[in-house]
Amino acid sequence: MKIHEYQAKELLKHYGVPVPAGEVAQTPAQVRDIAHRLGKTVVVKGQVHSGGRGKAGAVKLAKNEHDAESAGEAILGHTFFFAQAGSDLTVGRVLVEEAVDISKEIYLGITQDRAQQRDVLILSTKGGMDIEDVAHNNPADIAKAFIDPLLGLTDYAARQVLFDAGFPKENIAKAVPVLKALYAAYLGTDATLAEINPLVITKDGTIIAGDAKWDIDDNSLFRHPEFAALKDTEGEDPYEAEAHRRGIQYVRLEGGDIGIIGNGAGLVMTTMDEVKRAGGKPADFLDIGGGAKADAVTSSLEVVLSDPNVKGVLFNIFGGITRGDEVAKGIIEGTKSLDVKVPIVIRLAGTRAEEGAELLKTTSLIPAATMQEAAQKIVSLAYAPK
Ligand code: GDP
């Protein structure tokens, strides 16, 4: 789960990383009020789930509250292209923050290195907006520390990586606690990425986080009820957002029109291949999981059918823990409550498949004996001239 800069900076502050004073605004008038309260040069920053906002034009410095209001007008409600996200995003909120007097921009990040099986701290004194170019053209300018999982980030390891990166010597003592606080925040929030770019050394030698980018491991969210409020589905596919709210594993495919529901990721992917081979375009990947009960099936069908492009739905269920009769009941209930206008083909195999097939007999749902037959049936029915 990605969170916004202003939310990540709250976390950083909590863990003891210095951040500039600031507040979030949704209107230019609020931007002006915040700038007035701060009473100095501010930076107005669009809050979207992408880096590269500076290059996109969604970060602006403003000398006074009037300029701040204009910056708010130029950013809020506007759509920018973010190369890093590879898409247009519309800005609904801005962070208005006291501007920092930058002497040096440092890149500081922590993520996982799968090859080393460790967390890795990455540091470069060539931080700022061109860090990707530095990584590409001058990899020697990037220092790394692989963090020992038992020792954590020790003072000496932090000092070593600061030396390796060529961090200004007079600021190293002050930087060590910042690195350690970032690592504590990364661990404490179950982050998969914690990045401060730029970490600013100001003209008077203060170290402060100029930006923050944070990804939280979705698999850890069950133990962080406090993060539920941080979720922002802005910019997400609305169908996927709804599916995820319902706890359904669903990925929508742009341009597809055959809805696909199955149990088990491998089976669903194979079903997508078969539909493609039969000449159809899969509209989604939906895995109802093991042991799915009738209401989960109904809910999944509802999500797939909410996509207006869907011309037909294929269920491919291999009963193991999941029972064929439970799935059949769910499909029958779902089709009753949903007023379905498209054909639905169902292939059931395994546990209680016969009982399931028996239930389907009295309905307009179309059975298929094999996956290939099911794929061919749904494609010919969905694309049949009306
Ligand atoms: P990003 O482009 O999405 O990573 O957004 P950043 O928050 O990193 O801002 C982009 C750039 O704007 C930074 O690299 C800085 O050069 C500049 N910037 C951001 N905040 C300030 C600030 O408070 N003062 C100054 N002088 N520049 C800033």
Ligand code: MN
């Ligand atoms: Mn940045």
